[in-house]
Amino acid sequence: MHIVVCIKQVPDSAQIRVHPVTNTIMRQGVPAIINPYDLFALEEALRLKDKHGGTVTVITMGPPQAEGALRKALSYGADDAILITDRAFAGADTLATSFALASAIRQIQKNMPVDMVFTGKQTIDGDTAQVGPGVAKRLDFQLLTYVSKVSSVLPEQGQIVVERRAEGGVQLLKSKLPCLITILEGNNEMRFATMPNMFRAARHPVKMWNRESAGISDDDLVKIGLKGSPTVVSKVFAPTPHTDPAEMIEVESGNPKDIADTVLAKMFTRFPAVAKEIAKRA
C-alpha cells in the first residue's frame, strides 16, 4: 500500500507577533514547524503501514527551507520525501496549491501507484481546509474529509471504511481506493522518532522537484502561483482596538455583594432582553 502524506511547514503561530505600527507579521526568529494537524495524518499513515506494510511518501510544496519539515517526517518513519519547490509556485492560493500538489502526485504515481493521499484537517496559518478537497477533485479520487477513524482497509479489494465527523453525528462511510482522506485531530498521537530513523533521516536524500519535475508544462503556468490564484488579498489590517470601553462598576463600600447588586441593577435597566432571559429561568 502506498500512502502519500501532504504536509506544510508553518510558522509557530504561538510565537508570531504583529508589528504594532506597520501591522506586518514579524516572522524573524519565529521557528518553523510541521503544521500540527498534519502530524495526525502522518501518524495515521504510519499506523496503516505498520499494519498492512507498504510505503509512506511525504510531500510538501514550499520554499527550500521546508526541507526541514520533510526531514522531521522521515525521522518519524516516513520512507521517502519530496520537496516541490520553484519560484513559479510563489503566491499560490488554495486553487493553485491543489493544482501543483495534484500534478506532483500524478508524477509520483508513474513510479508507484498511490492508494491513498492523507492531509491534515487544515493549517494553522492559511487555515482554509480547502487544499485536501481541491487535490481530491483534481485527481478524481474519492474525498473523505474530517475522518476520525480509518476503521478498515482491504488493500486487495481496494475497499475502505472510515468514520467521518458530520454535523450532529458520525457517518460510517464505505468507499474505494484510491481516495484522499483529511484526518481529524486528536485521535492519535505522533510517535517518537527512533534513533535509527533519526540517522536515516539525516542521510536520506530529500528529492527536490521543480515545476517541470512536478509535471507542470509551460501551458499550465497560468494554473500555478500567483497567476493561477483567483483570490487576491486587497487589504491587511489590525482589528479595531478600543471600540467602547467598559463602564466600571465601583461602589463606595467596596463590598463584593454591593458591587454585584449594582451591576445587576444597571444591566437589567439597560438590557431588558437579558432581564427577560433570566426571568425565563425563574
Next chain:
Amino acid sequence: MSEAPAKKGKKKFELDPRLASYKGVWVFVEHERGQVHPVSWELMGEGRKLADMLGVELAGVVMGAPGDETRQFCDEAFRHGADLCYLMQDDILKDYRNEPFTKGLTDMVNAYEPEILLLGATTQGRDLAGSVATTLKTGLTADCTGLTIDPDNRSLAATRPTFGGSLLCTIVTLNYRPQMATVRPRVMAMPERDGSRTGRIVEHALGMIEQSIITKVLEFIPDANQDKPQLAFADIIVAGGKGMKRPENFQLIWDLAKVLGAEVGASRPVVQAGWVDLERQVGQSGKTVRPKLYIAAGISGAIQHRVGMSDSDCIIAINNDPNAPIFDFATYGIVGNAMTILPALTESFRQALATARKAG
C-alpha cells in the same frame, strides 16, 4: 496569494464580459437529519444585505431527498429573506455525500450563474465548498467574519482573521465567478423571520444514478448530546480564564452557571490545562459565541479570545488588573478578585431569580 496593486493610480476594474451574465446571491441551505443548520439562516440574513447592495435577487439552494421536508426548507428560506429557491430533489441526496452534492451544486451554478455563493464553514460546508470551487476553478475565501460589496468594482470583499486573529485581511475574487465564501456559525446575526414572506421555486434534476456513486453511507451515528455543551447557541455563558488560578476555583464558574442555567466557557489556557474540555473553548481556535450575556472572570481579553465572543449583547468582565484589555470592550467592568466577586454575583442572581419567581 498576492497583495492587490497599491491604492494610488488605481485603474478602473473591468469584469471579463464573459462573466457579466453571472447575477444574484446564493446561500447553500445545509441540513442534516431533518434540521437546517442555523448558519444557513445567518447567511441568508447576510446574503439579503449583499443582494440589496447589488440590486439582485437572493436565492436559497436546497438539496435533499424528495418530500415535504425540502419544500419546508424552501419556505423557511423565503421567511429568512430569500426571493427564490433552487430545489434539487433525489433519493441519492438523502445523506450528505461529497460526490453527488458537488455535481448537483456545480451543475446548478453552471446553469443559473450566480455571482456570489455562500456556505457555512461547517464540516459539510467546507467539504462541499472546497470541491465545488475546485471543479468550477474559482476562488473561495474561507471562514470569513465580514462580507460586503466593494463599491469600486461590485465584487465581494470578504474579511477573515489571519494568524490566530491578530490581523484581519480582506480578500477579493476579481475575475472569476461565482465568488465563493464560507462563514463560521454564529459570526453573523440571525435575521428576523418574517412568516408572511414567500418566493418561487426552481427545480433542477440531479441526473445521477446510485450505481455510479462510489462512496456509500453505511450508518449515521448521532451524537449523544445529553452532556455535549451547546456553547454556540447558549443565551448566557459564564466563562473563566487562567486568572481563576486553580482548577478548584473553577467550581465558582460552574456554580454561577448553574444558578443562571448558563453554559460554561473558557479561554484556551484553561482548556490546555485540562480544567474543562475543548468543546468549551471560546475564541479563534474554539467556538464563536453570541449570547445575550457573557460573564468573563479572570480572562485577559486577548484578541484570540475576543474574536470569539465580542458580539455578545452584554459582557460583564471581572479582572483584578484595571488595565486588562477585556475592559476595552466589555459592557461592565469590575476590578477585583474573581474568587470573591463570583460568589457575590451568584448570590445576587439567586436573589433576583427568587424575586422574579415571586412576581410570577
